[in-house]
Amino acid sequence: MTALPLTPPARAAAPGRFALLLLLLLLAVLAGRPPQLKGDASEYTLMTLAVANHATPEIRAGDLAAARTLLPAYFDADLDRLEQGLRDDAQVPLRGFYRSLHGQVQALHFFAYSALAALPFKLLQAAGQDPFKCYLALNLACVFVLGMSLLRVFGSAPRALFGLALFMLCGGWLYLDWSSPELMTASLLLSALLLNTAGAPLLAGALGGLAALQNPTAVFFLGFAPLLQLCQDYRADAGWRAALGAGLRPRRLLGLALGLAVFALAPLFNLYQFGLPSLIAKVATDVSLMSAVRLFSFYFDLNQGMLVAVPALALWLLAWTGRDGAGAGLAGARRLAMLLLAVAMTLALAVPTLAIHNWNSSAAGVMRYAFWSAMPLLYVLLWQLRASPAWPLPALLALLALQALATANARRYDSLEFSPLAQAVLRRAPAWYNPEPELFAERVQHGEVELTPERITTYEQDGKRVKTMYNRANLDAAQSLCGAGRALAADNLARDSAGLWRYVDGALRCVDAGAPALRYRLAEFLAADGVQLAAGWSRPESGGGIWNGSWSDGDSSSVTLALPAGGRYAGLLVIGHYFDGNGRTRVRINGRDLGWQRLRELPLLPLPAGATALTLQLDHEAPYQPPAGQADRRRIAFFLQEIALQPAPPQPDGRPGGPP
Known part of the structure; x- marks a missing residue:
């Protein structure tokens, strides 16, 4: 068996020209789009103001005064509560803001994204522009980094632009305007994966560490990058020992160490300020919430699931990996190994997110975490194309077109309503779609709800009951649904979900209850x-x-x-x-x-x-x-x-x- 020719392509003849063209294109986007403050906007905007005003993430009274003059009026209620909390020396002046061990009030999130946004904030403010375009500017800067990384990998401007377009159609366009770090994490993680297998381990490590600063599970890049590199380095004539030796070269080890050092900034800062490595993990997660239902939702939910957002990408990978069948030899084995590693990496990125309290967090179609967790899959596709001397242009145009349709579909709904696809499935085959309970309740109610066991949620279409959800711990649920002295019949179409929640499809069948519990x-x-x-x-x-x-x-x-x-x-x-x-x-x-x-x-x-x-x-x-001395x-x-x-x-x- 012979290996694929995986030597890096020649460098682009005119990287400066490509950089200038890309920069002009991104500046045009910056000029033509208004700022959109979405995704934990109160925390990130106030941290940006704080860093811009006094170079620290501490929220002070002066920052709140400046925010009142710059932020839209719908922030006023939060600013009022936070201001009162500062005056009262409250430990939690406002949800999302906490007082540190040193008496300072800081946001729940690490401040790196806001600190990076502070520079364009001041530049835009000095130029008389809306300073809160700073997040769009920062996100576009991350897109620029990805574009230059793609140019280095492909050595071709058209191919780099194709990779950039595909990234934008796999969630990048949906989160481009958001004032939260989803696009930064996704673009830098993809850049790091590409550069790592293109012979730039130091830069890859630095970008991987930056990607993990705000979304810590991205640190799994440091574990999977050597494995992906090992697959690329393996040669049949040299064996695994030679491939492993290539991965242990000083530059590669130094790149991993650099990534780990950058990632460590956030937990070390939290240790100093709050006495624990992750404040978010303490106050916003609960491992008891982790379930197979949530994991399935992460990938397949008809609103926010990863594979619903990147359907063409997933199909392409399956088709490409299996295109040569059993006779593919080392090339096919390499493609399969890379795909399996990428899938395993998405799982590693996904599983820690299953513990978050707010599973139905605000989203632009695809779930925020699922957006950047899909980057290993996109990386594998781009890596395979890098090794292909001739690109199948019609198939790639079809890939772009289908992803464009998926992106357009995602912009038609928000996280508090069912997507058109979900509505269609609920209308025709409700038993096929049983969302994670929080998702179902909030989409039916079109708002945030407290999912207590006493809650009963009913979804109707055209005045007909389609799906009912109740909790098995609520022993009064049957009486509430059927009336006094009545109970749900045993032949109702029921399916259990996470957290003791149960779905019943269609019209309810009730019978006399007999003896009460x-x-x-x-x-x-x-x-x-x-x-x-x-x-x-x-x-x-x-x-x-x-x-x-x-x-x-x-x-x-x-x-x-x-x-x-x-x-x-x-x-x-x-x-x-x-x-x-x-x-x-x-x-x-x-x-x-x-x-x-x-x-x-x-x-x-x-x-x-x-x-x-x-x-x-x-x-x-x-x-x-109980410890000694506890009363x-x-x-x-x-x-x-x-x-x-x-x-x-x-x-x-x-x-x-x-x-x-």
Whole structure:
């Protein structure tokens, strides 16, 4: 087998001319487009003002006064609250702004993007232009860097312009105007990937580090860049050892070290200012939110999914990688390995984002994180084209045209409504589309909502119920949907989603409920009415909402309750939530060991046949160990909100059935 000829192409004959042409084109875009303050605009604009005014990201009263004269009026409410918070020495003067260990108020985000924007801010202000075009100017500067990187890789101005056009049609145009770092991360990450395999590891490392300053998961570039380079360096006649040796050359190691050093600026700054490496990770993420549903949504959601935004790119890669079939030899194996690495890199970039609180954050079609996470896929396509002496022009024009259609489609809707494609699927095949629950609720309501278990969301088209979403922890949901004494029939078209949420498609079928559920909550715990919290429980407490109940105390806790005679029950639900470090409980009912159960997922626990009373024993996974000197000595693990005996769900004919 012989290797593909992967030596870098000759340098462009006139890079200065290309740079001038590209610069003029980008300046024309800057002159012709108004500023758009989108994407955490309050945080980034105030940090830019602060850096421009006094070269620090600290938000001061003078910065707020300047902001009132420069920002649109819809920022006034936030400025009022932030100003009051400064006067009150509040720890959190405004959502998104926090007081540091040194008493300064700073935005939640790292300030690098705003600091880079401060220079065009001052230049535009001095020229009498709207200074908040600075973000467009900075984004265009990043596009310029990408253009010059493409020229170095391809050695051809037309090919570099094609690569730039494809980048813009894979999300770049959608986020070009935003006053947030999505385009900066995407363009610098793509530039770093290209330059790394084109023999410029130092520049690649610096750009990769810059890409990760605002979106830290982009640091995975430093792990995947050597692997991608290894695929390119491998030669059948030299073997893997030679390819590995090429990757360990001093310049390559220095490039990775440079990227890591640039990336480290943000966590080191956060350590100094807030005492932890990432303030955002602490206040804006929750690992319990990570789920397969969110991961599927990241790629395939019909509004914001990555592959919905880059459909032609994905199809091209699949077709190109498999075009030669089994006889492709080393060239085909190299293409497949590069594609698999790129897919793995998108996963590495995607998975940490699954923990963010606001999954339905403001977006321009494709989700912000999915935009820059798609860059490894675009890199592989451009890398394959770099190795191809003759480009398939008709196919590439079709690729651009299809991506242009995808971009135009993305501009037709926003994150608080269903896209035309999503509406069409919901109309014709609602069972095929079950969005992540937050996405569904906010698109139906056309606004931000608090996704509490009590919420029931119904989507209708032309006055007909299309899809209903409720939470399984809401034991009153069936009564709310069907009316008193009624319940959802077992033959409804239902599908479970993340966080105990359940979808029901089409019109609801309801039947007589039969016996109601028996529910034991705070009032019953306090009065010992039908239920007895025995050993291993703290005194029941009333904290409101999910904090009405009792904490476990110790390694195990037990509960006893009587079973009413003649009742037909499908099983027992134990409803509550865990303290940090706990996620499961060993359950025994009347001595029968049911194994370790994740009670947050509401497993229906089977009841012993013929029993008239139940003894429930809960063995806790990792009770909290209070440190010496702490006044509260409880060893808490699980907070019990409710115990419910679930009646067997009725069948369509009204007869009792089995477990739901």
